[in-house]
Amino acid sequence: MKILEMNHIRKTFDDLEVIHDISLSVKEGEILSIIGPSGSGKSTLLRCATMLEKIDGGEILYMGERAAWTEPDGRRVYPKGAREKEIKSYFGLVFQNFNLFPHYSVMKNITDAPIVIQKRPKDEVYKEARELLAKMGLSDKEDAYPCQLSGGQCQRVAIARALALNPKILFFDEPTSALDPELTGEVLKVIKSLADLHITMVIVTHEMAFARDISDRIIFMDKGVVALEGKPEEVFDADHTRIKEFLGKFNRV
Amino acid sequence: MRFSVMLEQLSGGMVKSLGIFVLTLVFSLPLGLLVSFGRMSKNKILQTIIKGYISLMRGTPLMLQLLVVYFGPYYLFGMRIGGSYRFIAIIVGFSLNYAAYFAEIYRSGIESMPVGQYEAANILGYSKTQCFFRIIFPQVVKRILPAVTNEVITLVKDTSLSFSLAYAEMFTIAKQIAAAETTFIPFVVAAVFYFVFNLVVAVGMETIEKKLNYYQ
Ligand SMILES: Nc1ncnc2c1ncn2[C@@H]1O[C@H](COP(=O)(O)OP(=O)(O)OP(=O)(O)O)[C@@H](O)[C@H]1O
Numbered sequence A: 001m002k003i004l005e006m007n008h009i010r011k012t013f014d015d016l017e018v019i020h021d022i023s024l025s026v027k028e029g030e031i032l033s034i035i036g037p038s039g040s041g042k043s044t045l046l047r048c049a050t051m052l053e054k055i056d057g058g059e060i061l062y063m064g065e066r067a068a069w070t071e072p073d074g075r076r077v078y079p080k081g082a083r084e085k086e087i088k089s090y091f092g093l094v095f096q097n098f099n100l101f102p103h104y105s106v107m108k109n110i111t112d113a114p115i116v117i118q119k120r121p122k123d124e125v126y127k128e129a130r131e132l133l134a135k136m137g138l139s140d141k142e143d144a145y146p147c148q149l150s151g152g153q154c155q156r157v158a159i160a161r162a163l164a165l166n167p168k169i170l171f172f173d174e175p176t177s178a179l180d181p182e183l184t185g186e187v188l189k190v191i192k193s194l195a196d197l198h199i200t201m202v203i204v205t206h207e208m209a210f211a212r213d214i215s216d217r218i219i220f221m222d223k224g225v226v227a228l229e230g231k232p233e234e235v236f237d238a239d240h241t242r243i244k245e246f247l248g249k250f251n252r253v
Numbered sequence B: 001m002r003f004s005v006m007l008e009q010l011s012g013g014m015v016k017s018l019g020i021f022v023l024t025l026v027f028s029l030p031l032g033l034l035v036s037f038g039r040m041s042k043n044k045i046l047q048t049i050i051k052g053y054i055s056l057m058r059g060t061p062l063m064l065q066l067l068v069v070y071f072g073p074y075y076l077f078g079m080r081i082g083g084s085y086r087f088i089a090i091i092v093g094f095s096l097n098y099a100a101y102f103a104e105i106y107r108s109g110i111e112s113m114p115v116g117q118y119e120a121a122n123i124l125g126y127s128k129t130q131c132f133f134r135i136i137f138p139q140v141v142k143r144i145l146p147a148v149t150n151e152v153i154t155l156v157k158d159t160s161l162s163f164s165l166a167y168a169e170m171f172t173i174a175k176q177i178a179a180a181e182t183t184f185i186p187f188v189v190a191a192v193f194y195f196v197f198n199l200v201v202a203v204g205m206e207t208i209e210k211k212l213n214y215y216q
């Protein structure tokens, strides 16, 4: 089953078209990585998929049903009310800079939304949150505040916070780019463990080895279009000038 | 006049000063938040009106504003004033004035919040209202507390401006006694009163600040 489908997405900032007619889909349990040079529109694409940005063309489907689209006259349609809530419940997003709530403890960061938004019973949510924290290797941190944690720990809390809402699909926007190299490993390990649980994920990353290792499919974006798409080895070993240039730059760093 | 009699009269004034202080905060703190919403509104007309209100409140003397609120209804509508309206006018005048200052403080706090906090809340499914009251506002309070403390301390001293409406608070009474008895002592008592009052306010606000220091 397709969890997410994006068809002919266009996104314009002022007069600059940043996403030109991109289509992609993600099946249940699939891991899709998006790579590409800076400014190619990777974040914008994720922000469109998570409704943080409004599309200027195309349609977005979650669970096979339209979640946002544009009419032939160019008008964009974003459902409101109960349907909007339902759509929001399908996805989670992990930000580059975590965006934890600094005034909430680790536990409260994770449990507040399930209790307040999903109105689930407190005991059950807490029990699940403790299990998540254990999975993240943060069992001893439930009463800590974000300011007392390292960047890697913060990002793991952010992942736990997203997972606590049981999304059908989890988006990551460069989850390790704000981290020191030593801390990157621990976060990548956690994401890898999610892959082993067959959680559907879309990951924007500059960690090429990681992307190659974890992904079922890779999209190489360049200047707002999908320049190349396929299995990791197909993309990484492709005889394609732009990706060779791009990967070449990486290997030199 | 015996010192004890004088103190008794002055203490009546103290209670009234305290009343002005507390009621002004009770009304102006929430009102200021509403005003700041208007100030940040996307509606240009509302925004302009609020901007005008704020600059009027900040650009003219509070004493003059009190006089306008008090005498305005009489000159404009021929309403009878005096009696309990004196006190109402004081509370209205102070609240309107302080709300303008608090509104700008709230605005600076709200605008300083990183957009990521809104986006994270949005993704987690918080509604706009839930996001504001659960995520944004508590952090704003911490950020603006020092600025609020400044205003609150100014308010303690500003309560003395009520003398312009001959309302019998601390300063008005001190002035009356000083004139009638040709003595300087009531002013000394008044000075001690305002100073101690502010000391208590400062300690109170510091305690709150410390309480909020559990996170950065
Ligand atoms: N809010 C915005 N307003 C105007 N232009 C924007 C906005 N957000 C992004 N852009 C522009 O859109 C283009 C794509 O940006 P985007 O952040 O999606 O790139 P990216 O692929 O995520 O890059 P990076 O690898 O550096 O994160 C850039 O040219 C950027 O300047």
Ligand SMILES: [Mg+2]
Binding pocket: A042, A043, A044, A173, A174
């Ligand atoms: Mg980006």
